[in-house]
Amino acid sequence: MSIAEISIQFSGDFLAGEDRRAAFLLLAGFLASFAFIRMSTRLMRSPKVTWWPGSIKTEGGLHIHHLVFGIVLLMLAGFLEFAFQPDNPWLEILAATFGVGMGLTLDEFALWLHLEDVYWAEEGRRSIDAVIVATIVAGAVVIGAAPLGEGDTDSVVTIAVAMAWVLGFAAIAALKGRYWAALVGMFLPPVGWVAAIRLAKPDSPWARRRYADRGRKLTQATARAARSGRRYHRWQELIGGRPTPAESTTRPHHGA
Numbered sequence: 001m002s003i004a005e006i007s008i009q010f011s012g013d014f015l016a017g018e019d020r021r022a023a024f025l026l027l028a029g030f031l032a033s034f035a036f037i038r039m040s041t042r043l044m045r046s047p048k049v050t051w052w053p054g055s056i057k058t059e060g061g062l063h064i065h066h067l068v069f070g071i072v073l074l075m076l077a078g079f080l081e082f083a084f085q086p087d088n089p090w091l092e093i094l095a096a097t098f099g100v101g102m103g104l105t106l107d108e109f110a111l112w113l114h115l116e117d118v119y120w121a122e123e124g125r126r127s128i129d130a131v132i133v134a135t136i137v138a139g140a141v142v143i144g145a146a147p148l149g150e151g152d153t154d155s156v157v158t159i160a161v162a163m164a165w166v167l168g169f170a171a172i173a174a175l176k177g178r179y180w181a182a183l184v185g186m187f188l189p190p191v192g193w194v195a196a197i198r199l200a201k202p203d204s205p206w207a208r209r210r211y212a213d214r215g216r217k218l219t220q221a222t223a224r225a226a227r228s229g230r231r232y233h234r235w236q237e238l239i240g241g242r243p244t245p246a247e248s249t250t251r252p253h254h255g256a
Contacts, residue, residue: 018087018088018091018092020142021088021092021095022091022092022095023095023138023141023142024142025092025095025096025099026095026096026098026099026102026138027099027135027138027139027142028096028099029095029096029097029098029099029100029102029103030099030100030102030103030106030134030135030138031099031103031135032099032100032103033070033099033100033101033102033103033104034103034104034106034107034131035103036103037066037103037104037107038107038239038240038241040052041119041241042241045120045241063117065108065111065117066104066107066108067104067105067107067108067111067112069101069104070100070101070102070103070104070105070106070107070108071101071105072101073097073098073100073101073104074098074101074102074105076097076101077094077095077097077098077101078098080094081094081098102134103131106127106130106131106134107127107131108127109126109127109129109130109131110123110124110125110126110127111127113126120241120243120244121243121244122243124240124243125233125236125240125243127240128236128239128240129236131239132180133183136180136183136184136187137183140187165189166185166186166189166192167186169185169189169192169193169195169196170182170183170185170186170192172192172195172196172206173185173192173195173196175200175204175205175206176195176196176198176199176200176201176204176206176207177200177201177203177204177205177206177207178195178198178200178201178204181194181195182195199217199220199221199224200221201221201225202218202221202222202225203225207221
């Protein structure tokens with residue numbers, strides 16, 4: 001069996017099992033709730049949209065973040081699943097509910113990290129990063145990808161070599177500061193191979209140890225990192241909206 005065959009195995013009948021359907025609906029609920037709440041907060045932020053409902057506040061002026069509703073849904077769906085372990089369709093319903101809670105909660109991941117409302121600040125980009133990571137991992141589970149396939153009949157040595165091969169390239173990619181590629185490379189090894197042979201990012205452990213100060217490789221790595229950083233920031237802004245400029249003294253409340 002080749003490394004590619006060991007690394008990724010697709011089910012012959014997609015979504016045939018209850019566990020696969022539940023995972024798919026969880027991912028769908030997660031993405032749908034994240035897309036909706038981001039759309040909602042961006043509409044609230046726009047001065048041209050006055051008809052969209054504003055953020056939720058108590059009579060005392062307390063702003064209730066949508067993170068709160070997400071945590072409640074996560075706890076409720078998790079408790080009901082563990083307590084009753086229902087069959088379909090309730091398993092799928094609880095999975096979708098858990099996914100919705102995930103979307104509402106991870107959309108404010110930066111608030112967990114900084115313990116303050118940085119939703120529209122530069123630090124708020126961390127929420128987009130968290131959602132991308134969760135989508136990659138959950139999507140890999142749904143489509144049936146895994147670092148090692150289930151039910152492999154090859155020898156232990158072959159499997160160990162394949163694992164070392166995949167994890168080795170992913171580790172090199174991570175040392176070069178290409179964390180996204182390292183993560184995806186766990187499920188799609190060619191991504192890790194490409195990242196492992198590319199130039200390291202200038203602030204990575206690999207660059208600090210192997211690229212001489214003001215050397216040609218460091219200069220090239222710095223220029224490439226600047227270009228890729230600009231592209232990635234545009235992608236973040238496309239998904240989550242443009243952060244409030246740092247010189248702004250006020251941060252608007254962002255939503256429910």
